[in-house]
Amino acid sequence: MLKVGLVSLGCAKNLVDSENILGLLKHDGYTITNTIEDSDIIIVNTCGFIDSSKKESINTIFEMLSYNKKVVVTGCLAERYEEELRKEIPEAYFIPIHDYDKFNKFFKSVDNKLNDEGGLDDHYRVISTGKYSAYLKIGEGCDNCCTYCAIPLIRGHFVSRPYDEIIEEANKLADSGIKEVIVLEQDTTKYGIDLKDGHNTVSLLKGLLGVKKLEYIRLLYLYPDEISDELIDLIAKEKRLTPYFDIPIQHSEDHILKDMNRRGNKEFLRNLFNKIKTKVPNAILRTTVMVGFPGETEEDVDNLINFIKEIGFDHLGAFTYSREEGTKSYNFKNQIDENTKKARLDRLMRAQQGVSYKRNKTHIGEIMEGLVVGKEKEQYLLRSYWNAPDDVDGKIYFTSKEELNEGDIVKVKINEAFVYDLLGEEVK
């Protein structure tokens, strides 16, 4: 059978799709390889929601084509620009997201020896995030229709995965040794809104708490006005629910939030974060913001910077507004030039460096429990309640007198803080 390699671009939700694609092809009998040279077929699972990610996807497709291998393009770029891409890059094969349920039928055009018509199925999923940690996707799509966002155009309406299916997968992951699951969807707080069985994010978490082998359950992508007191109280009460609140706010200024079609104004956001801090004193706050949205002024950016300083986010991801065709804001007046956007992003990130360092220093002397997730520069890496496994958050480096293994659960005393990272030593 042929050897298949895969390049996964974009977000963790796309990574789960990559894991399901690899799982299906392995189930079909292909050999999965990590080296391009060794591959007969290369899959590029693309991202397509903003300019920079689209450019990265296109560059990666051409890079893979330069190896004279069969290249299959999947993911959000293939979904969003299928027609254009088939015309522009006829030498590649395309399997857009809406064909994932009959993936093999289309993969036959790549390898006609494949005698199956099946589609992606999480039962075959190959976990790519280590032996002890895995993402757990709980739905697809989004209905919030933020005016700058192309995701609803690509991933469609919000659809929850059936409750039993998620719990079954969580059990399967836990039985395979996974100790940490990161629960995600475009809008994790919307879970169950389309289901008739009354389930919601809170009942799903209670179900996941029933999977006793799972040590840590973390949520990503919470929508501000959907975060209930019940959810906050459950996270405050349950030790296995990580006190980690990833709440993308996008901006702080009311007129910008309104033009973005974001629900909840500045006062609402302020009250929400203060409520979380009160109910969950050790809460880690993460957010995502955007600068350069049409109509944004320098004063708006000043106010946004003052707001992130006021709230004190432990982790913050930021990007510049990308004018995306098909989104409402594409035709908004007062579009801002790229240099101004870039300058605003730099200003904001410089301010966040100060906030992050100040927050990190509050952890000095603290003993954190967590998973050993690897080694770097002769130091071990810890994943505690403080950091999620993606490139937004900092790292916890620590030393130990013993030889440790990935997946070990240890206690680490934090001795030093840096702008983004922490440093400590293992303690008993």
Ligand code: SF4
């Ligand atoms: S909530 Fe997120 S995914 Fe949904 S439309 Fe808004 S930015 Fe896009």
